[in-house]
Amino acid sequence: MLDNTPRYDYVLIGAGIMSATYGVYLKLLNPELKIAMVERLESPAMESSDVWNNAGTGHAALCELNYMPDSKDGSLPSPEKAIDINEQFMQSRQLWSFMVENGILEDPKSFINSVPHMTFVRGTKDVDYLRRRHRALKDQPLFEGMEYTEDFSKISQWSPLLIEGREDEVVAATKIDSGTDVDYGEMTRQMVHWLEDQGVELITGTDVIRLRKLKDTGWEIKTMNPRLKYLAADKLFVGAGGYALKLLQSSGIEECKGYGTFPVSGHFLRTDNPEVVEKHWAKVYSQAAVGAPPMSVPHLDTRLVNGKPSLLFGPFAGFNPKFLKKGSVLDLPLSVRAANLLPYISVALTNLGLLKYLISEILKSKKKKFKGLQEFVPEAKYEDWTLYEAGQRAQVIAPKGKFGTLQFGTQVISAKDRTISGLLGASPGASVSAKVMLDVLELMEPEMVVEKQSLINEMIPSFKRQINSDEKLAKKLLGETAKTLKLKK
Numbered sequence: 001m002l003d004n005t006p007r008y009d010y011v012l013i014g015a016g017i018m019s020a021t022y023g024v025y026l027k028l029l030n031p032e033l034k035i036a037m038v039e040r041l042e043s044p045a046m047e048s049s050d051v052w053n054n055a056g057t058g059h060a061a062l063c064e065l066n067y068m069p070d071s072k073d074g075s076l077p078s079p080e081k082a083i084d085i086n087e088q089f090m091q092s093r094q095l096w097s098f099m100v101e102n103g104i105l106e107d108p109k110s111f112i113n114s115v116p117h118m119t120f121v122r123g124t125k126d127v128d129y130l131r132r133r134h135r136a137l138k139d140q141p142l143f144e145g146m147e148y149t150e151d152f153s154k155i156s157q158w159s160p161l162l163i164e165g166r167e168d169e170v171v172a173a174t175k176i177d178s179g180t181d182v183d184y185g186e187m188t189r190q191m192v193h194w195l196e197d198q199g200v201e202l203i204t205g206t207d208v209i210r211l212r213k214l215k216d217t218g219w220e221i222k223t224m225n226p227r228l229k230y231l232a233a234d235k236l237f238v239g240a241g242g243y244a245l246k247l248l249q250s251s252g253i254e255e256c257k258g259y260g261t262f263p264v265s266g267h268f269l270r271t272d273n274p275e276v277v278e279k280h281w282a283k284v285y286s287q288a289a290v291g292a293p294p295m296s297v298p299h300l301d302t303r304l305v306n307g308k309p310s311l312l313f314g315p316f317a318g319f320n321p322k323f324l325k326k327g328s329v330l331d332l333p334l335s336v337r338a339a340n341l342l343p344y345i346s347v348a349l350t351n352l353g354l355l356k357y358l359i360s361e362i363l364k365s366k367k368k369k370f371k372g373l374q375e376f377v378p379e380a381k382y383e384d385w386t387l388y389e390a391g392q393r394a395q396v397i398a399p400k401g402k403f404g405t406l407q408f409g410t411q412v413i414s415a416k417d418r419t420i421s422g423l424l425g426a427s428p429g430a431s432v433s434a435k436v437m438l439d440v441l442e443l444m445e446p447e448m449v450v451e452k453q454s455l456i457n458e459m460i461p462s463f464k465r466q467i468n469s470d471e472k473l474a475k476k477l478l479g480e481t482a483k484t485l486k487l488k489k
Contacts, residue, residue: 008201011221011233012037013208013247015044017184017430018423019239020191021095021437024104027198028459029445029452035200036231037192038221040207040243045188047241047324049430051305053391055268055283055312058180059431060089062143063117063285066297068136070129076136077129079143083468086142088432090467090477091460095434096187097484098459104194111187113304114488117179118284120155120162120171120376126287127172134174141474142467145489146176160279161300165378177488178478179283181304184430203228211236211251211420219251219420235444238422242323242394246335248422253415258399259424260340263323263332266390268314269366269373273384277302277309284376300376313373315390316364325391339399346403396424410436414443434460 010026012019015037026033041047048054061067061082068082096112099105121130127150134148149155150172156163158175196202203225210222214232221231236251238244242263248256271277285299301312321332366387373380396407410429414421421440438460442449449456456463467474482489 005220005230005232006036006228007034007218007232008036009033009233010035010235010237011219011231013221013236013238014240014244015039015041015188015192015202015204016047016049016239016241017045017188017191017433018437019237020044020188020195021433022237022239022440023195023200024099024191025437025441026445027195027200029441029448029455031198035195036203036233037195037200038203038206038208038223038231040205040240041326042205043189044192044202044204045185047326048391048393049184049188050391051183051185051303052388053325054184054430055299055301055315055390056181056183056303057117057283057299057301057431058089058092058112058182059085059428060117060142060179061085062146062176062179063119063174063283063299064297065119065130065133065285065287068133071132074128074132076132079136079140082137083140083142085428085432087462087467088428088435090142090481091438091462092432092434093481093485094460094462094477097481099191100484105187105190108485108487109307111183111190112485112487113181114177115179115181115302115304116158116175116177116282118158118176118282119174120159120284120286121173122169122171124170127170130172130174140468141471142478143176144474144478145178146174148172148174159282159284159300161276161377161379162280162284164279173284175282178482180487181283181302182430183305203231208240208247209250211238211247213252213419234419236420237440237444238420240422242327242331242392244422244424245394246323246331248413248420249335249337251415251420253413253420255415256413256422257337257339258404259411259413260397260404261323261332261335261424262395262397263320264393264395265318265320265322266315266393267318267369267387268312268316268390269369269385269387270310270312271384271386272308272310276380276384277311280311281309286376298372298376300373313376313385314369316369316372320392322392323394325389327392340397340404342402342404350405394424412436412439412443414440418444418446438463 137143155173206225212220218234245261283301288297303310323331396411397404410425
């Protein structure tokens with residue numbers, strides 16, 4: 001490392017919503033910190049956080065069935081996981097409200113809007129499950145207002161596209177008006193802009209290729225930027241999406257040994273036809289196909305981007321060895337190490353159904369994908385819809401003994417010395433960014449969390465508290481955040 005290498009208290013690698021959220025925490029809790037944010041692309045939020053690289057769902061388990069699996073004996077399914085996801089999303093709502101009130105985020109309509117969340121199922125088995133799911137959730141404070149129906153005409157009122165042209169069949173749906181559509185890209189850019197105003201140095205067009213622990217203290221960050229080959233930092237946060245694993249591997253920390261990343265690409269069908277768009281105002285989720293990963297649950301979504309509504313249907317999963325949308329086909333093979341070879345092999349052998357599903361998805365033409373849409377929208381017209389590529393999702397392969405297991409969620413990896421941490425995984429991702437980055441903060445800065453807990457409680461009143469078990473608190477926080485964010489309660 002050269003003597004003139006710029007040095008920082010913190011370097012945040014990646015300029016997506018996770019790094020931006022962590023940067024906001026750090027600057028609010030300790031304004032004196034010298035921080036740099038390093039992004040490989042030309043501007044923030046161009047990978048997974050970008051508005052068209054994700055479905056924009058505010059994941060609160062209001063409609064997503066994978067957060068509430070069915071019981072084995074036909075009893076009411078447990079709402080525990082769904083409540084937990086909703087609690088985490090509520091922390092995000094609170095933080096975003098705080099940021100609006102304090103000028104960090106601008107007009108909430110620019111990044112979050114009320115869009116009802118619906119679940120729609122067909123067939124006796126799934127209808128029975130949805131009926132029991134509704135019974136288990138309807139009296140939970142965070143799910144207040146969830147409606148259930150098996151009536152064609154009622155579902156048609158909620159979403160005409162789902163019913164028009166459909167033959168008489170066994171169907172059911174739930175609907176709750178407190179659901180949201182979120183532009184995580186716009187939100188991220190506003191946060192980064194505020195961070196720059198607070199003195200955070202945003203360094204774009206700079207690809208980090210290696211992390212090395214310094215002998216004395218801190219870290220050396222090597223880049224491919226000829227004008228800035230090295231940076232140094234006391235502490236690092238690696239929020240580089242699918243590239244996080246390879247950077248953590250380069251650091252040599254023990255905590256990431258055995259981990260792997262399984263990249264899954266996503267495609268959506270999209271229409272901007274006003275005549276179609278006006279017949280659907282909801283995010284409608286259904287059951288995943290047999291063997292399909294949870295993030296491939298089909299859904300028909302209203303999106304609001306710059307005030308203009310569109311509809312998305314998908315995702316259609318596929319395999320792509322890139323860890324990022326703008327990554328390299330060598331990403332996956334170069335991530336294989338002796339320590340994670342067995343986890344990779346064991347996951348492949350124990351998830352043959354998933355591999356078969358991905359192969360079938362890859363081979364699907366646009367016409368075959370369109371047939372999937374017609375199961376949702378019987379009268380959909382082929383010419384109204386275009387197929388586009390969304391972002392890459394890097395699913396976590398976690399070590400389990402000598403072998404590995406495929407995880408669907410978010411995984412924080414942090415060194416014992418508290419000088420480096422990173423984030424692996426995908427959905428619910430951005431929706432629970434406030435909670436996830438609080439977890440990182442507690443790992444990296446435990447003393448700061450204790451010292452500044454009163455300020456953290458201002459940002460997130462439910463910090464260290466349960467919301468759903470306190471009906472009065474749930475109503476209060478739902479009401480206050482709805483008012484600040486201009487949402488329906």
